Amino acid sequence: MGEFRMPSLGADMNVGTLVQWNVKPGDAIKRGDIIAVVGTEKADIEVEVYETGMVDKLIAQPGDKLPVGTPIAFIRVAGEAEGKVEAPITAEAPVQPPQAEKPSGRRVKASPLARKLAQDLGLDIEKIQGTGLHGVIEKHDVELAAQARVPAAPEGVAGPAPAEPAAGMRHAIAVAMARSNREIPHYYLSTQIDVSKALAWLERFNQRRSIEDRVLPIALLLKAVAHGLAQVPELNGFWIDDQLKPSPEINLGVAISLRRGGLMIPAILAAHHKSVEELMTALRDLITRARSGRLRSSEITEGTVTVTNLGDLGVETVYGVIYPPQVALVGFGRITEQPWAENGMLGVRPVLTATLAADHRATDGHRGAQFLEALKHLLEEPESL
């Protein structure tokens, strides 16, 4: 028997609310099935299961707000004997944000302020998950633990729980971005790219298609990013346990702004295996579902790098903040007509500024520059895509 636990749906999540079960005891399930919906501060997420078997028992009830890692169901994995409890089953991605290890008998790493606050709130510091450097428990970790205390904390001692969805979204972004700035030594590189050939290629491509099937420039940019990352794989992966863990899959997290405010970063999975057309289809699907609150857990947790495009808002250069534990973020600005010198001649070209924000623990500027050079080459020679 395996415990199905409250999944971690991103670096900014410490607690989740079970919104609904899509299964009941006795139901057969297979890997990839959506078995529950979990509410986070940002959105409700459809949670997939990563095992095949049968639902044995549902522990959590809709409405329960539980810390990440709390068992919420028992699942009998295919082929196992009844009644035996084995390893936990979670909906987490294979690689997750680093978690603090607190084996029994070892000193718990926590800031003095966090210890005092935990004591004041009557919380066991050993049961709190730290999100600071090397898993150190900090003040906000204690506040989150207080907020997630089950059953509900007595009135007046809960942490600064967001009162409404928009506040929850802001809080979740604040947690992830504060962690990023605290832990990740960013370095930034940028390059200007003549995209005249890329736009001409896209125009020819779109001429053959109905308006429903047209491809936006961002799909071509995503394709180029996936190709570029295949050439510089150190930028595609995670920084966990003080080391770089490159990912064999290139799952492009795409920053999608929501109309009610805030943003989500769901991923286009296996982007390197997709054509430009397939990337556009995947992006359309992802944006539509992100804005209607129907994203899946794998899309939230399996991004290996983030791409953000602020060109629509007139921004020329993007200096992004890396989404931990990822190690890079690629930013695109607006395409503007600019004077461009080539072969001793001056002309006017549509020019795009591409930016790389990268984790200096994982790579140096040399590798970052190689990535941007690859990106530039790919977009200046779009036939190679």
Place this chain on the structure above:
Amino acid sequence: MTETEIRQAIFDAIRPIAPEADPRNIRPDENLREALDIDSFDFLNLLIALHGRLGVEIPESDYSQLTTLSELVRYLAPKVAGGSAKAP
């Protein structure tokens, strides 16, 4: 189809894309994307919706002519099935 009817079709297409916006408040010469705070994906969806409602195919090369509400109405009017649009 009158210009008023075309404008109404545009408003109807905008609603699901920018549900919190009241398209009646958009000035005719205002940049539509800025006024509605929509990105290129939303704008393409708007054109797809108009294609579905009015049957007008809008080539990509014409996108740059469709910045404001009045430009959109002027562009669509002669193309709408049933002949030229008329002012109410």
